[in-house]
Amino acid sequence: MKEMVCIVCPKGCHMKVERNQEEWIVTGNSCNRGKLYAIEEQRNPSRVVPTTVAVSHGMHPRLPVKTARPIPKQLIRRAMEEISKVEVDAPIEQGQVIIENLLGTGVDVVASRRMNRV
């Protein structure tokens, strides 16, 4: 059995998850999303990675970006290295794809905001 705190929402439910043969049993969660998170956290822990890339001709030197979906936790370091190699040129639209298929995960890196050209 593993005790964990849910990070799906700010409520921070204290959950317990254990494996009963093929089935995962989750207690202490207050919603279904918490249950799914608890199970996923045992099978394949993953996170959305928010960071920045360099942008030229924008009003700021950095453009905030994020992985459009969670990526496996053990890939976070490599993802940071990969994303840090990128430099973009304004204008950028919010949601614009900055890196396609990051590290073969099938997940894109997208812009978190628009950056007008100045």
Added chain:
Amino acid sequence: MRKVIHYELVVIGGGPGGLAAAVEARESGVKSIAVIERDTELGGILQQCIHNGFGLTEFKEELTGPEYAERFIRELERGGIDVMLNTMVMELHHDRRLVVTSAEKGITEIHAGAVILAMGCRERTRGAIAIPGTRPAGVMTAGTAQRYINVEGYRVGERVVILGSGDIGLIMARRLTLEGAKVLAVAEVMPFSGGLMRNIVQCLEDYEIPLLLSHTVTDIIGRDRVEGVVLQQVDEKLNPIPGTEKRYECDTLLLSVGLIPENELSRMAGIQIDPMTRGPRVNEQMETSVPGIFACGNVVHVHDLVDFVTEESRCAGRAAAQKVLAKAEVADPPKIEIQTIAGTGIGYVMPQRITQAGAADRVTLMMRVKKVYKGAEISVSADDREILRKPFGHLAPGEMVRLDLSSGLVPSGSRTIGIEVIEKQ
């Protein structure tokens, strides 16, 4: 002659509070609205909060700070609202006259039918907590570091100690780690964290960063640049315990030691300030003690979640619109208001005042407890008679509590609503 312009509604601050209030006022029918923002763009602090976790309540999805801001900026851009960027409000008077200044337009006087205060808050600094030691470069607030890294693209340091376990400090511990710095420890003077549990898990535990509870910084070493800090354990009275000093070799000390609502303008206008929240005393309509001046968001009380700032700001926007559209001469507030009272275990309650009409309707109370409770009840009384009791599995000062008083729950004619924590035996 100073130029004078008129608006039905002026919103001071273009962060999440001001944006939601202005949009809501427009949707409620106000035709002339100005949002005054001292920064170069709208969005406020959300623009540097690049992490995700915003909007779960409001949009039922997990957004980054800039994405959350962008939704409201786009709403605002649909028209009907003038935005004054790079513009600083210098004066606010109780009769809703403002003096504003900008490099472009100089000094302008604005007369407003109603004003919404949405100036937010600012961080406590080293000076506010009086850390001994030298004064080298490398000591900064967590929010300053956040702006340097996320917006301006500077590295703030290689080896970092963070004092204070507020959410910004926790978020920055993770951010610095991902950017290649080594975060040696997060020290918290209290025996519990001031941040959200989920942030302790996903920012510290995920990266094996130690959280040292009941610890504080008692010395800063270094002449030009920080060379180290001394952490020391504290006793129950928060006094450092001799013999527990431990030196950490680091080049940066980040402070995440609390936020203070920014109320210089409120004070100038003669608005009553609550000594606990350090924000205006408001009623359930978010109206301050000065009729026609409303307030919302972190300028009223410091929130954990922007979603609730949005909700509160919409309330202020609607109420200000009602006042403007009624075209009635701004009247004195009704004399018989219900006062909310923070009892045993409660740090503060917002709103501080409730109108009789408001009490008849549904009212949401927001509050913070003073310490951590594992299993407790919150009891609400009207004139000392209990009207509601609700159990909580977990209560902590870092997590705001919301309680809805449903319509009809508060007996009409009540004078006080008291809230207290009842510990389970």
